[in-house]
Amino acid sequence: MAEDQINSLFERGLKVRREVLGKEYVDQSLAKANDFTMAFQRVTSEWCWGYVWDRPGLERKTRSMLNLAMLTALGKIPEVKLHVRGAINNGVSVDEIKEILLQATIYSGIPAGLDAFKAANEVLVELGLLPQPSN
Structure with a gap:
């Protein structure tokens, strides 16, 4: 090239x-x-x-959805956080992110899913798309 x-x-x-x-x-x-x-x-x-x-x-939204599932399966949590932001930028809704992570959890295991859910929740709270947890 x-x-x-x-x-x-x-x-x-x-x-x-x-x-x-x-x-x-x-x-x-x-x-x-x-x-x-x-x-x-x-x-x-x-x-x-x-x-x-x-x-x-593929549309960017679809690519973001695929990335979230693959990164969850691979246990690449810093990348999950980064790509949650990217997914939001690409039009993926909070509910769609939840469903993607549930799907990935079933196929890649509860520990991987738990880590991804925690990471995504942190980013979504930071972005103001989910309420702050009350302590």
Whole structure:
């Protein structure tokens, strides 16, 4: 692949990544990158966000729903938190997130589901989409 195509893929990926995850989060990730970790930032932006997320085959909402289920199954809780925010940005409702996590819980196990529910709840409360828990 020519360098101009790679740079174009990187720029497309950054655009999608910022739209889904938020400009502040993405720009902060890039600002923290050094020569070593920038390789990861590039491949993530190019292939994950520029190639896969920017494909026409699925809507972003569907991609967010799939991510939440897969990340729950993999037990990647920091990524669950990040992608709950992205899912909200992509039009996934709180009730849909609950149903996705229930579905993932049944197929990936109660401990994975519990962790994902806790993480999602934390983010949804932070975003003001669920009431603060009373102590």
